[in-house]
Amino acid sequence: MKILIAKELGFCFGVKRAVKTVEETAASVNGQVYTLGPIVHNDEVVTQMQSLGVWAKDALDEIDAGTVIIRAHGVPPETLDAARDKGLRVVDGTCPLVIKVQQLARALHDEGYQVVIYGAPEHPEVIGIVGWAGAGAVVVQSLEDVAALPRHKKIGVVSQTTKIPADYQAIVGALMGKCQELRAHNTICNATAQRQAAAIEVAQQVDVMLVIGEAHSSNSRRLAEVCAQVNPRTHRIATADELDSAWFTGAEKVGITAGASTPDSSIEKVIAWPNGVMQSEIAQV
Numbered sequence: 001m002k003i004l005i006a007k008e009l010g011f012c013f014g015v016k017r018a019v020k021t022v023e024e025t026a027a028s029v030n031g032q033v034y035t036l037g038p039i040v041h042n043d044e045v046v047t048q049m050q051s052l053g054v055w056a057k058d059a060l061d062e063i064d065a066g067t068v069i070i071r072a073h074g075v076p077p078e079t080l081d082a083a084r085d086k087g088l089r090v091v092d093g094t095c096p097l098v099i100k101v102q103q104l105a106r107a108l109h110d111e112g113y114q115v116v117i118y119g120a121p122e123h124p125e126v127i128g129i130v131g132w133a134g135a136g137a138v139v140v141q142s143l144e145d146v147a148a149l150p151r152h153k154k155i156g157v158v159s160q161t162t163k164i165p166a167d168y169q170a171i172v173g174a175l176m177g178k179c180q181e182l183r184a185h186n187t188i189c190n191a192t193a194q195r196q197a198a199a200i201e202v203a204q205q206v207d208v209m210l211v212i213g214e215a216h217s218s219n220s221r222r223l224a225e226v227c228a229q230v231n232p233r234t235h236r237i238a239t240a241d242e243l244d245s246a247w248f249t250g251a252e253k254v255g256i257t258a259g260a261s262t263p264d265s266s267i268e269k270v271i272a273w274p275n276g277v278m279q280s281e282i283a284q285v
C-alpha cells in the first residue's frame with residue numbers, strides 16, 4: 001500500500017508556540033502551573049503537559065494560586081482581568097493571529113460598525129473574540145443566521161480563524177445585502193487554508209483518506225469535511241487505535257493529514273499501523 005502524506009499537517013505555528021510556552025513556563029516558575037482549558041484539543045498532549053506538572057482547569061474558579069497560561073484560542077479581556085484580580089500570574093499563549101482578530105473586532109466596534117463574527121458561538125476562540133468586540137457583537141454560523149439579521153448602516157465582519165474561505169466569502173456576500181457599508185477582514189489563518197488545500201490535494205489521489213484529530217478539535221473536523229467532499233472514503237480518527245482494517249479493502253493508496261492540534265507522535269503511530277502493513281511506500285505530496 002502506498003501512503004501519501006499531506007505536505008502541511010499537524011501542529012500549526014500557534015499551537016507549537018503555545019506548547020513551547022507551557023514547557024518553558026513549567027521549567028522556569030515556582031508554584032503550580034495551570035492552563036485555562038486544555039492547551040490543545042488532544043488528550044495525548046494534555047497527558048504530556050501533566051507529566052510536566054501542568055494541569056488543565058476549565059475555569060478560573062478552580063484556580064486559587066500560581067500561574068495560569070492562556071492557550072492559543074485566547075480569552076475575553078474580562079478573563080485576563082479576573083485572573084490578575086485573583087493574584088494569579090498570567091502567561092498569555094494566545095496565538096498572535098488570534099490576537100489580531102481580537103484587535104480588528106475591537107477596532108470595528110470602536111469605529112461604529114455592527115460587529116459580526118463568523119464562527120461557532122461555543123468555540124473558545126469565538127467566545128474570546130466576542131469579548132474583545134464589545135457590547136452588541138453578533139455571531140453568525142450560516143447564511144440563515146445572516147438572513148435573520150436586521151439591516152445596519154455599517155457592518156464589520158471577521159471570521160474564526162479555522163473557517164473555510166469559500167464559506168466565509170458566501171457569508172460576506174450575504175452581509176452586503178444587510179447594510180450600506182461593509183468592511184470585511186480576511187482573518188482565516190493561512191495555516192488552516194494550507195492544511196485544507198494540501199489535504200484536498202492528497203484526498204483526490206487516494207482510495208482512502210485518514211484525518212487524524214480529535215472530535216472536539218474544530219479544525220480537524222473541518223479537515224475531514226473538506227476531504228469527504230472529494231473522497232467519500234474519508235475517516236477522521238483521534239488515534240491509531242480507531243483504525244479499522246475493513247476501511248482499506250481494495251485500497252492501493254492511503255492519504256494522511258492531521259489537524260493543527262495533532263502531535264507528530266500521533267501521526268507516526270498511524271503510519272506505523274498495523275505492524276508495518278501501511279508502510280510499503282511513503283511519500284509527502
Ligand code: SF4
Pocket residue numbers: 012013014015072073095096097098161162189190191192260
Ligand atoms: S490555526 Fe492559525 S490562528 Fe489558529 S492557533 Fe494555529 S496558527 Fe494560530
